Amino acid sequence: MSLLKLEKLVKDFGGLRAVDEVSFAVEAGDIFGLIGPNGAGKTTVFNLITGNYVPNKGKVIFDGQVLNGLAPNKIVTLGVARTFQTIRLFKALSALENVLAGCHCRMKSGSIAAMLKTPFQKREEKEAIQLALAELDFVGLGDDADTRSDSLSYGNQRLLEIARALATQPKLLILDEPAGGMNEQETDALIEIIARIKARGITVLLIEHDMSLVMQACEKLVVIEYGRKIAEGLPEEIKVNKKVIEAYLGTDDEEEGEACF
Amino acid sequence: MKRNIIYLLLALLLAVSPAFLNAYWVDVLNNVGMYALLALSLNLILGHAGLFHMGHAAFYAVGAYTTAILNTSFDIPVLWTMPLAGLIAGLFALMVARPIIHLRGDYLLIVTIGFVEIVRIALINNVFGITGGANGIFGIDRPYLFGFKIRKPHEFFYLIWGFMAVTVFLFHRLENSRFGRALNFLREDDVAAEGSGINTTYYKLIAFVIGAVWAGMVGTIYAAKMTIIAPESFNFWESVVMFMIVILGGAGSIRGVILGAFLVIGLPEIFRGMGTISDLINSLFSSFGVTLSLDFSNFSKARMLIFGAAMVIMMIFRNAGLLPPLPRKYPLKKIREEMRIREEVRIREEMKIGEEMP
Amino acid sequence: MELFFQQLTNGLAVGGIYALIALGYTMVYGVLKLINFAHGDLFTIGAYLGLTLLSTLGLTDHLGPFGVVIALAVMVMGLVAVVGIILERIAYRPLRESHRLSAVVSALGASIFFQNAVMLIYGARYRVYPHDILPRVVIPIFGLNVPLLRILILLTSIVMMAALYFFIQKTRTGTAIRAVAIDQGAAKLMGINVNAVIMIVFLIGPALGGAAGLMVGLYYGQINFTMGWIYGLKAFTAAILGGIGNIPGAMLGGLLLGVIEAMGAAYISIAWKDAIAFVVLILILIVRPTGLLGERVAEKV
Numbered sequence: 001m002s003l004l005k006l007e008k009l010v011k012d013f014g015g016l017r018a019v020d021e022v023s024f025a026v027e028a029g030d031i032f033g034l035i036g037p038n039g040a041g042k043t044t045v046f047n048l049i050t051g052n053y054v055p056n057k058g059k060v061i062f063d064g065q066v067l068n069g070l071a072p073n074k075i076v077t078l079g080v081a082r083t084f085q086t087i088r089l090f091k092a093l094s095a096l097e098n099v100l101a102g103c104h105c106r107m108k109s110g111s112i113a114a115m116l117k118t119p120f121q122k123r124e125e126k127e128a129i130q131l132a133l134a135e136l137d138f139v140g141l142g143d144d145a146d147t148r149s150d151s152l153s154y155g156n157q158r159l160l161e162i163a164r165a166l167a168t169q170p171k172l173l174i175l176d177e178p179a180g181g182m183n184e185q186e187t188d189a190l191i192e193i194i195a196r197i198k199a200r201g202i203t204v205l206l207i208e209h210d211m212s213l214v215m216q217a218c219e220k221l222v223v224i225e226y227g228r229k230i231a232e233g234l235p236e237e238i239k240v241n242k243k244v245i246e247a248y249l250g251t252d253d254e255e256e257g258e259a260c261f
Numbered sequence: 262m263k264r265n266i267i268y269l270l271l272a273l274l275l276a277v278s279p280a281f282l283n284a285y286w287v288d289v290l291n292n293v294g295m296y297a298l299l300a301l302s303l304n305l306i307l308g309h310a311g312l313f314h315m316g317h318a319a320f321y322a323v324g325a326y327t328t329a330i331l332n333t334s335f336d337i338p339v340l341w342t343m344p345l346a347g348l349i350a351g352l353f354a355l356m357v358a359r360p361i362i363h364l365r366g367d368y369l370l371i372v373t374i375g376f377v378e379i380v381r382i383a384l385i386n387n388v389f390g391i392t393g394g395a396n397g398i399f400g401i402d403r404p405y406l407f408g409f410k411i412r413k414p415h416e417f418f419y420l421i422w423g424f425m426a427v428t429v430f431l432f433h434r435l436e437n438s439r440f441g442r443a444l445n446f447l448r449e450d451d452v453a454a455e456g457s458g459i460n461t462t463y464y465k466l467i468a469f470v471i472g473a474v475w476a477g478m479v480g481t482i483y484a485a486k487m488t489i490i491a492p493e494s495f496n497f498w499e500s501v502v503m504f505m506i507v508i509l510g511g512a513g514s515i516r517g518v519i520l521g522a523f524l525v526i527g528l529p530e531i532f533r534g535m536g537t538i539s540d541l542i543n544s545l546f547s548s549f550g551v552t553l554s555l556d557f558s559n560f561s562k563a564r565m566l567i568f569g570a571a572m573v574i575m576m577i578f579r580n581a582g583l584l585p586p587l588p589r590k591y592p593l594k595k596i597r598e599e600m601r602i603r604e605e606v607r608i609r610e611e612m613k614i615g616e617e618m619p
Numbered sequence: 620m621e622l623f624f625q626q627l628t629n630g631l632a633v634g635g636i637y638a639l640i641a642l643g644y645t646m647v648y649g650v651l652k653l654i655n656f657a658h659g660d661l662f663t664i665g666a667y668l669g670l671t672l673l674s675t676l677g678l679t680d681h682l683g684p685f686g687v688v689i690a691l692a693v694m695v696m697g698l699v700a701v702v703g704i705i706l707e708r709i710a711y712r713p714l715r716e717s718h719r720l721s722a723v724v725s726a727l728g729a730s731i732f733f734q735n736a737v738m739l740i741y742g743a744r745y746r747v748y749p750h751d752i753l754p755r756v757v758i759p760i761f762g763l764n765v766p767l768l769r770i771l772i773l774l775t776s777i778v779m780m781a782a783l784y785f786f787i788q789k790t791r792t793g794t795a796i797r798a799v800a801i802d803q804g805a806a807k808l809m810g811i812n813v814n815a816v817i818m819i820v821f822l823i824g825p826a827l828g829g830a831a832g833l834m835v836g837l838y839y840g841q842i843n844f845t846m847g848w849i850y851g852l853k854a855f856t857a858a859i860l861g862g863i864g865n866i867p868g869a870m871l872g873g874l875l876l877g878v879i880e881a882m883g884a885a886y887i888s889i890a891w892k893d894a895i896a897f898v899v900l901i902l903i904l905i906v907r908p909t910g911l912l913g914e915r916v917a918e919k920v
Binding site: 050052071072073074076077081082084088089090091092093094096097100101102104105107109110111113114115117121124125126128129130133134145146148164165168 | 431434435437438439440441442443445446449450452453454455456457458459460461467471588589591593596597599600
Binding site for chain 2: 908
């Protein structure tokens with residue numbers, strides 16, 4: 001059974017069909033790439049999986065459970081974590097606290113336990129901090145635990161988002177353009193981190209524009225254009241797929257595509 | 262550490278101050294304390310969760326009326342009604358906040374203003390026939406604490422500021438916990454908070470409920486202090502004053518909110534008392550042939566004007582308030598050390614196992 | 620039936636006033652996405668300025684009743700517009716790039732400032748408008764006696780609204796305002812002077828609000844420094860009811876709210892009259908936050 005399965009997913013915005021009967025399946029342990037030209041509907045697909053949007057038609061099935069209509073936070077608890085295309089950190093809070101946000105859904109102590117400072121609450125709090133530090137170490141931000149998240153560099157902010165997502169202890173990690181705004185060294189470090197995430201047994205689904213990253217990191221790709229799936233396969237197959245090349249290079253001046261291939 | 266010593270000294274100074282002050286000034290301190298308590302409870306909602314709530318006076322009213330009704334109609338001792346006043350205010354908050362909790366900042370603000378007005382109008386119209394209409398309810402008993410009747414301002418001082426000490430202690434813990442952080446996460450970015458697995462609706466509601474429970478309990482103290490309550494004591498301006506205290510003092514900061522209460526409630530009183538001082542200055546200058554017409558006591562009349570202007574200026578130059586919250590402190594060094602030791606133990610044990618089974 | 624029609628005309632007249640104030644909220648919201656909480660107080664200032672001008676200038680000695688009202692309206696609108704522009708310059712412009720809610724707090728502060736300034740200048744008590752400015756005549760319409768003032772107020776507000784609608788839809792400046800409302804950044808790139816547009820909005824909105832203040836003074840005969848809050852909230856409700864940011868919506872919402880309120884006062888309970896608007900406000904925000912004429916907008920994630 002696939003870990004994540006999309007069945008003929010449809011999303012309309014007013015008269016515009018942003019996602020049109022997209023289906024694909026992600027197997028457990030994969031590093032799966034979702035690519036396509038700008039505005040193809042990739043992020044919309046992600047938002048449909050994570051519950052930020054509700055599909056008009058079709059199904060999202062994760063780990064045997066239909067996710068349609070569940071609240072985003074519920075979906076996180078079930079084991080789907082995400083990062084955002086436009087970085088969305090809790091700016092005024094420290095890196096550590098950002099990761100603690102991810103720990104939140106695996107913790108139990110409520111407001112009354114906090115006021116009474118029960119032994120359980122104290123222990124849980126300490127364990128959460130340990131876990132958060134471990135995740136910061138994992139992405140290489142261990143020394144920045146106390147730093148305000150908005151004073152981190154752009155690349156490190158992306159890594160912090162990944163650490164926050166990992167702290168939710170996901171089965172599936174969804175990365176929306178993780179290399180956006182990163183330089184070459186940072187991208188290389190990211191590829192290495194993604195490999196280590198896979199080694200932890202976490203499945204990765206990512207959107208990316210940086211084709212070198214996609215080709216290096218991903219084991220399987222789905223390509224969408226105008227909200228429709230146009231190809232699916234191994235990276236080397238996609239590279240030579242006629243439809244894909246057309247979609248990227250097209251007849252017009254889509255610079256990005258030229259730069260990529 | 263140094264800061265804690267300063268807080269301790271200030272608290273001590275406050276604790277002994279009634280010994281040196283007359284009833285009028287002790288009552289001023291009592292008012293400061295009441296508003297500080299209300300503002301602290303609002304601070305959970307407005308400061309920590311970032312929800313623009315301007316109807317806090319409604320919860321305060323529910324608490325005060327609960328006490329007044331239970332005491333005058335059923336003869337339940339005033340302080341015994343306190344938990345119930347909190348509970349009913351909390352339930353009321355849950356009920357009214359549930360349908361509007363998803364509204365965006367400024368919309369929420371306007372709806373909460375609407376609620377506080379509806380509550381006031383309902384009280385005036387003697388809803389359910391138990392609120393006494395526009396005249397309110399009178400003849401509320403004085404509270405007894407351990408058999409001791411609390412009546413004078415000096416006595417109320419210790420009730421109010423004692424409750425303050427408990428509140429600060431509990432709220433400080435609340436702030437520095439999973440709960441407090443969750444409120445901050447949804448204030449900073451509620452989409453990201455949801456995406457990190459936080460049930461933002463739940464936390465917004467709980468913030469409202471805890472804030473309302475506290476405001477309701479302060480309502481009990483108010484009813485006991487005044488012995489008469491009327492709808493006009495809970496009008497929209499009360500909510501505005503609480504809002505102002507939080508924003509000017511420092512949203513999300515306990516020390517900021519208390520400072521805010523001293524400024525907004527206490528400062529005008531100080532200036533009111535300074536009419537004689539300004540007269541003195543005027544006469545001093547006039548004896549040198551300079552005509553001045555200073556009148557410091559005017560300040561108390563113009564206080565809302567000045568604080569209104571201060572809100573504008575504050576937003577432009579220092580929008581986190583006078584004493585913004587400090588970043589939370591975590592014992593990172595200690596925890597790191599523990600993690601290191603645990604790791605060493607783990608490695609040593611692995612080596613041991615390795616030695617045993619080569 | 621007589622009661623019904625009397626309440627209908629009354630509701631329409633009051634609704635016209637709400638609509639004029641609502642236009643100020645909606646226009647500012649349209650271009651700045653800000654609820655201008657101080658708008659209700661600009662309305663109050665209009666009412667008080669009208670009173671001051673009336674009692675100091677001695678207009679009644681030189682002009683006929685309608686001349687007086689027109690001269691008053693022009694002066695009040697001009698003065699309140701100046702206050703509006705100063706307000707924007709001092710309290711809102713420095714905050715345009717900062718968090719939206721900072722501007723809301725600033726607006727609240729400005730509102731409190733204005734309200735208390737009026738109180739300190741004019742006193743906290745009700746002030747009375749001279750009631751002999753316009754002839755107290757009733758006009759028979761379909762056998763009903765409708766006060767002339769009521770009709771005049773409704774007509775004036777409709778004329779002003781129509782003029783504004785024409786201005787927004789048909790003129791170059793109006794197009795610029797609409798463009799800024801849709802996308803400030805893009806409008807700037809197209810060479811539209813955004814600051815100038817915002818200034819025009821803060822000229823028109825307060826001017827209309829000031830006119831409404833004058834109307835309330837003339838219609839009810841007494842004014843108070845806190846009236847801006849209650850009228851402001853109701854007008855805001857009207858703006859939401861019609862769909863905030865939408866000019867015809869504000870007109871529709873204002874008239875509708877005026878009628879709902881008048882009917883509620885007559886047929887439900889006069890004691891709950893002020894609560895009716897808030898109930899409408901809360902219901903509309905829960906059920907259809909985009910209002911009657913507003914479009915649904917999905918929030919971008």
